[in-house]
Amino acid sequence: MASASKKWVLGIVVLAFVVPLLQPVLPDVVSDYRLFLVSTMIIASIAVLGLNLLTGFNGQFSLGHGAFYAVGAYTAAVLMDQLNVPYWATIPAAAIVCFIVGYLFGLPALKLEGHYLALATFALALAVPQILKYKWLEGLTGGVQGIVLMKPEVPFGLPLTEDQWLYYFCLIVMVVLFWAAANMLNSRSGRAMMAIRDQYMAADTMGIDTALYKTVTFGISAAYTGIAGALSASAIAFVAPDSFNIFLSIKFLIGLVVGGIGSLTGSVIGGIFYVLVDNSAQALSQFVKNDLGLPFDLSAYTVFGVLLIAIIYLMPMGIAGGVAMAWRKMRSAR
Amino acid sequence: MFTRRRGFIGGASAAAVLTVSSPAVRAQRKADEGVTDKEIKLGHFCPYSGPGSAYGVIGKGLEAFWKSVNEAGGINGRTVRFVTRDDGANPAKSVEVTRELVEQEKVFCTFNTLGTPSNTAIHKYLNQKKIPQLYVATGASKWGNPKEFPWTMGFQPDYHTEGKIYAHHILANVKEPRIAVLMQNDDYGKDYWGGFKEGLGKNVDKVVKHVSYEQTDPTVDSQVIQLKASDANVFFNITTPKFAAQAIRAMANIGWKPAHYLNNISVSVAAVMKPAGLENGQGIITAQYLKDPTDKQWADDAEMKLWRAWISKWMPDANQADLNYVYAFAVANLMKETLTKCGDELTRANLMRQAASFQKLRLPGLLPGITVNTSATDFYPLQAVQLSRFKGDSWDLFGDVMSAESS
Numbered sequence: 001m002a003s004a005s006k007k008w009v010l011g012i013v014v015l016a017f018v019v020p021l022l023q024p025v026l027p028d029v030v031s032d033y034r035l036f037l038v039s040t041m042i043i044a045s046i047a048v049l050g051l052n053l054l055t056g057f058n059g060q061f062s063l064g065h066g067a068f069y070a071v072g073a074y075t076a077a078v079l080m081d082q083l084n085v086p087y088w089a090t091i092p093a094a095a096i097v098c099f100i101v102g103y104l105f106g107l108p109a110l111k112l113e114g115h116y117l118a119l120a121t122f123a124l125a126l127a128v129p130q131i132l133k134y135k136w137l138e139g140l141t142g143g144v145q146g147i148v149l150m151k152p153e154v155p156f157g158l159p160l161t162e163d164q165w166l167y168y169f170c171l172i173v174m175v176v177l178f179w180a181a182a183n184m185l186n187s188r189s190g191r192a193m194m195a196i197r198d199q200y201m202a203a204d205t206m207g208i209d210t211a212l213y214k215t216v217t218f219g220i221s222a223a224y225t226g227i228a229g230a231l232s233a234s235a236i237a238f239v240a241p242d243s244f245n246i247f248l249s250i251k252f253l254i255g256l257v258v259g260g261i262g263s264l265t266g267s268v269i270g271g272i273f274y275v276l277v278d279n280s281a282q283a284l285s286q287f288v289k290n291d292l293g294l295p296f297d298l299s300a301y302t303v304f305g306v307l308l309i310a311i312i313y314l315m316p317m318g319i320a321g322g323v324a325m326a327w328r329k330m331r332s333a334r
Numbered sequence: 335m336f337t338r339r340r341g342f343i344g345g346a347s348a349a350a351v352l353t354v355s356s357p358a359v360r361a362q363r364k365a366d367e368g369v370t371d372k373e374i375k376l377g378h379f380c381p382y383s384g385p386g387s388a389y390g391v392i393g394k395g396l397e398a399f400w401k402s403v404n405e406a407g408g409i410n411g412r413t414v415r416f417v418t419r420d421d422g423a424n425p426a427k428s429v430e431v432t433r434e435l436v437e438q439e440k441v442f443c444t445f446n447t448l449g450t451p452s453n454t455a456i457h458k459y460l461n462q463k464k465i466p467q468l469y470v471a472t473g474a475s476k477w478g479n480p481k482e483f484p485w486t487m488g489f490q491p492d493y494h495t496e497g498k499i500y501a502h503h504i505l506a507n508v509k510e511p512r513i514a515v516l517m518q519n520d521d522y523g524k525d526y527w528g529g530f531k532e533g534l535g536k537n538v539d540k541v542v543k544h545v546s547y548e549q550t551d552p553t554v555d556s557q558v559i560q561l562k563a564s565d566a567n568v569f570f571n572i573t574t575p576k577f578a579a580q581a582i583r584a585m586a587n588i589g590w591k592p593a594h595y596l597n598n599i600s601v602s603v604a605a606v607m608k609p610a611g612l613e614n615g616q617g618i619i620t621a622q623y624l625k626d627p628t629d630k631q632w633a634d635d636a637e638m639k640l641w642r643a644w645i646s647k648w649m650p651d652a653n654q655a656d657l658n659y660v661y662a663f664a665v666a667n668l669m670k671e672t673l674t675k676c677g678d679e680l681t682r683a684n685l686m687r688q689a690a691s692f693q694k695l696r697l698p699g700l701l702p703g704i705t706v707n708t709s710a711t712d713f714y715p716l717q718a719v720q721l722s723r724f725k726g727d728s729w730d731l732f733g734d735v736m737s738a739e740s741s
């Protein structure tokens with residue numbers, strides 16, 4: 001079974017690498033814009049994975065992962081803008097900075113459980129955009145104006161467009177990060193993380209250093225989300241405090257819950273869902289109003305909300321959980 | 335609004351038709367992407383959702399305007415397809431929807447996209463792609479820079495110019511001014527403050543107190559108390575509507591009565607002056623460029639009658655006291671003029687040329703004497719304002735129309 005799912009993953013990754021090469025054949029289907037959109041999905045997947053490591057595998061809640069995303073994005077932007085660091089070097093830098101910030105935030109978070117932790121992280125998410133505007137930091141962050149960046153250039157004279165290269169870059173980072181996460185979760189440390197989630201006291205009794213694991217998990221989780229932020233800075237080529245409002249954190253959480261808590265595949269689905277639904281909700285509400293001629297002037301968020309309720313109701317374990325369950329049912333029926 | 339349907343049913347096939355047909359069109363007449371024999375496609379975004387959604391009414395007004403234009407036969411025989419998106423005032427999202435508009439929808443140009451950070455985020459992209467970014471809905475002064483950004487043009491009088499005009503008026507009319515300034519701590523506040531300082535010139539030391547607030551602050555009461563303590567006799571109030579109302583009320587409560595200059599973005603009678611208490615706002619001075627729909631002196635004005643007839647027909651449920659609908663009407667009329675002037679040469683380069691060659695063009699909704707003037711080096715369509723003083727329950731215009739050059 002394990003080898004079968006490995007084959008699946010390998011197949012999908014290979015497919016993901018081949019698809020952009022079809023651009024000369026199908027220029028309208030594999031357009032630069034679509035690749036850019038898929039890149040933003042990849043970025044969202046990484047961010048959701050970061051949150052999943054914390055919430056899904058370690059049982060700690062966060063309503064504020066947008067804050068780490070912002071820190072990652074700004075780390076990358078400031079390095080590129082002020083020190084002319086190449087975009088690829090900003091990824092490890094953002095990871096390190098966010099790991100430290102996440103670890104330090106994890107220390108006081110040890111004293112906070114469940115919804116208290118959720119509130120503390122919520123406050124963090126609210127504070128970060130304000131801190132970015134703070135006048136002592138303005139020289140670095142550009143204040144409200146933000147920082148305008150260059151898009152990553154295609155290296156080694158490869159015959160790719162900027163968007164194709166960005167797509168590959170994001171894809172490579174994603175594959176590496178998911179591979180690392182899968183290995184970590186399969187190791188002693190991963191089992192310790194999950195033991196803490198399932199039975200905190202039992203884990204403690206078995207000799208797991210729960211404090212250390214919880215803070216380090218917080219750090220790693222923040223680092224993952226920070227890397228996603230750094231990638232987004234390169235992809236969007238602009239950062240401003242307004243991009244990192246509280247909705248961002250909520251959307252990561254939605255991606256997590258809809259995709260599947262405690263599932264690597266679920267993180268990918270969550271990332272895709274979050275971008276796709278965010279984009280099509282408006283189109284859908286317009287469709288209902290203009291084309292079906294129904295007398296509802298639904299806002300995009302209403303459609304988004306209705307969809308969300310439907311999914312949670314039909315698939316309480318998220319899409320990944322729902323599909324897995326349907327698959328199992330089908331097999332047992334046979 | 336077939337645009338939306340295309341997103342659902344085979345967008346690819348429609349796009350294919352578009353690309354196939356455009357070379358044929360080019361053979362007959364000159365036209366760029368986004369223009370066919372039958373239609374012109376404009377791209378737009380503004381926040382319909384999220385914290386900035388109060389500005390969504392501008393987008394709705396624009397949409398209604400193009401509908402009315404199409405009903406009346408379109409522009410030189412072509413209908414206008416207005417493709418609007420919600421960016422929630424999030425710059426990251428603005429980039430995404432702009433790329434969709436340009437690369438998927440293949441719009442001819444963008445028009446009146448809203449928000450300073452959002453437009454900053456797409457500034458470089460559109461200029462690299464040579465897509466006109468016309469008449470952006472922000473008053474920042476950076477949009478009129480044809481040397482570096484030849485594809486971008488602003489619309490409304492910029493904050494910098496307005497700040498300068500207040501400074502000139504203070505120096506000319508207040509004896510021994512001691513000036514206090516309250517400012518929102520962001521780019522909009524700083525733009526006003528920069529223009530104001532430039533207008534004061536060597537008299538900048540007349541500013542005795544300068545305090546700021548954050549958009550997230552609950553009130554500005556403590557700032558107003560600090561300003562009163564400075565014993566200033568002039569107050570320049572750079573605040574958004576909610577805070578403007580708070581400041582006016584707080585000043586009345588603590589009995590501080592300086593000469594009060596209020597920035598143009600907070601002049602709404604319904605949203606600022608009434609909540610602040612009409613009696614507290616008497617004598618406040620501001621600068622305006624649009625006709626306020628609540629102002630009784632425009633009751634029989636031909637242009638405002640035109641506006642009222644339009645809004646009653648096309649947006650029967652809209653709040654007619656909202657100045658934003660006058661704004662939408664005026665800026666959409668400018669876009670219509672620009673497209674009409676292009677004639678059958680609907681290329682992006684020609685669009686920018688036409689946008690940069692207006693002389694004394696009247697738009698319905700502008701104050702008397704204010705016109706659109708642009709040139710190859712002047713990318714600021716509106717630069718004139720007229721001062722007005724709050725009297726009774728409306729704004730009372732006085733003095734001449736002033737521009738930055740003449741003030």
